[in-house]
Amino acid sequence: MTASLTPLPLQGHVLFRSSDLDEARARVAEVFCPHRLDTSGGGAFAARHHHLAGQGLSLNYIEYGARTRIMPGELGAFYLLQIPLAGGASIRNGAQGYLSTPDRAAILNPHLPTVMEWEEGTRQILVQISRAAMQAHLAAHLGGPSDRPLTFDGPLDLTAGPGAALRRLVLWLVAEADAGQSPVAAPAAGLMAGQIEKTVLSGLLDAAAHDHMAALGRRRAAPRPRHLRLAESYIEAHLDQPITLEDVAEAAGISPRGLQLAFRQHRGTTPLGFWREVRLARAHADLLTAAPGVTVTQVALRWGFTHFGRFSELYRARYGLSPRDTLRAAQGG
Incomplete structure (x- = not known):
């Protein structure tokens, strides 16, 4: 061979x-x-x-x-x-x-x-x-x-x-x-x-x-229910603000427990887990396109991450490198 x-x-x-x-x-x-x-x-x-x-x-x-x-x-x-x-x-x-x-x-x-x-x-x-x-x-x-x-x-x-x-x-x-x-x-x-x-x-x-x-199988088999779409829209409109499960449930017109079950079934996560992951994704995008002079702290605060050590841990777990390394690479370091 x-x-x-x-x-x-x-x-x-x-x-x-x-x-x-x-x-x-x-x-x-x-x-x-x-x-x-x-x-x-x-x-x-x-x-x-x-x-x-x-x-x-x-x-x-x-x-x-x-x-x-x-x-x-x-x-x-x-x-x-x-x-x-x-x-x-x-x-x-x-x-x-x-x-x-x-x-x-x-x-x-x-x-x-x-x-x-x-x-x-x-x-x-x-x-x-x-x-x-x-x-x-x-x-x-x-x-x-x-x-x-x-x-x-x-x-x-x-x-x-x-x-x-x-x-x-x-x-x-x-x-x-x-x-x-x-x-x-x-x-x-x-x-x-x-x-x-x-x-x-x-x-x-x-x-x-x-x-x-x-x-993935559930996602292909069924469309998103209306209350899930409302919840996701609310979360994406409040990414840089502190929110609670009750806030999202009220905006979606469903009970907190019902909302948690919907996210588990259709997204494989919780409402607040979804909120955190979308914020991480936005921070990642900002770091990749950051102009000279932008800092990791500025990006973290922009997306509501005030505990910088925890932000770094979450970011590394998701993207395999630190926010600082991402920023340094994006800025030609």
């Missing part, structure tokens, strides 16, 4: 090739995150990483040659879909443990610690997906942000149904890049790139098991 992989995927987007373990660790970390990288067994270490950046995701091809143990801890800012082309990998992501093969993709959650062991000769396509983009896409399908991070339950069956369709889509994107006409490559990609990336994210939500499946 390995002989058929010539030329290699994403051959026109070589990031590095190296037989030096330390160099490989550092160069891979530039795209993903700091990690520990060790080898075992008798295979020769020969690392290769090809990388094509999009807007909310990137396409990658990685091989190490030798049997390799990879310990990144929590990925933090991104989800990672790993599709083996040859070989396989032992995966532990949080409490989950399984074997990933060409028939079974791995999905790594950013908020759970990860340890992987790639077999000798393993070659993989990796789709790195921004945690913020994935959560925003989920929120769009739920009709509002969730009060907990999206958590996938791997592995993902690639042999049939939505999993096979997702694999074909990813490999088509790789093939288009190899033909010199990538539809997702940044910064030249146009409007189609965003739609294709959303299709990949939708494919992942459809194909993989995760903890928001039931909420």
Whole structure:
């Protein structure tokens, strides 16, 4: 099977090739995150990483040659879909443990610690997906942000149904890049790139098991009731003000308990959880587009966060990095 992989995927987007373990660790970390990288067994270490950046995701091809143990801890800012082309990998992501093969993709959650062991000769396509983009896409399908991070339950069956369709889509994107006409490559990609990336994210939500499946199913099956629409409108009009459950229930014309049940059923969260998550999303958007001189404190106060330590904790849990790091990146730091 390995002989058929010539030329290699994403051959026109070589990031590095190296037989030096330390160099490989550092160069891979530039795209993903700091990690520990060790080898075992008798295979020769020969690392290769090809990388094509999009807007909310990137396409990658990685091989190490030798049997390799990879310990990144929590990925933090991104989800990672790993599709083996040859070989396989032992995966532990949080409490989950399984074997990933060409028939079974791995999905790594950013908020759970990860340890992987790639077999000798393993070659993989990796789709790195921004945690913020994935959560925003989920929120769009739920009709509002969730009060907990999206958590996938791997592995993902690639042999049939939505999993096979997702694999074909990813490999088509790789093939288009190899033909010199990538539809997702940044910064030249146009409007189609965003739609294709959303299709990949939708494919992942459809194909993989995760903890928001039931909420997505309810969302597709039933329209929002009127009192839920009224409650959401009231919340969005008072994002920068302190509100109570009773305030929202009165505006929606429903009892507080009835309102809580409606949000649980249709949004997978509570009314005040929805209020907090929308405020976090607005603060995130402001930090990403902040002009020089704007501070994290100003943005937090604008959206009603007066306890700055708690704001930072909530923000990091949602977006995988601190508000200060987001602001520094947005302002070119």
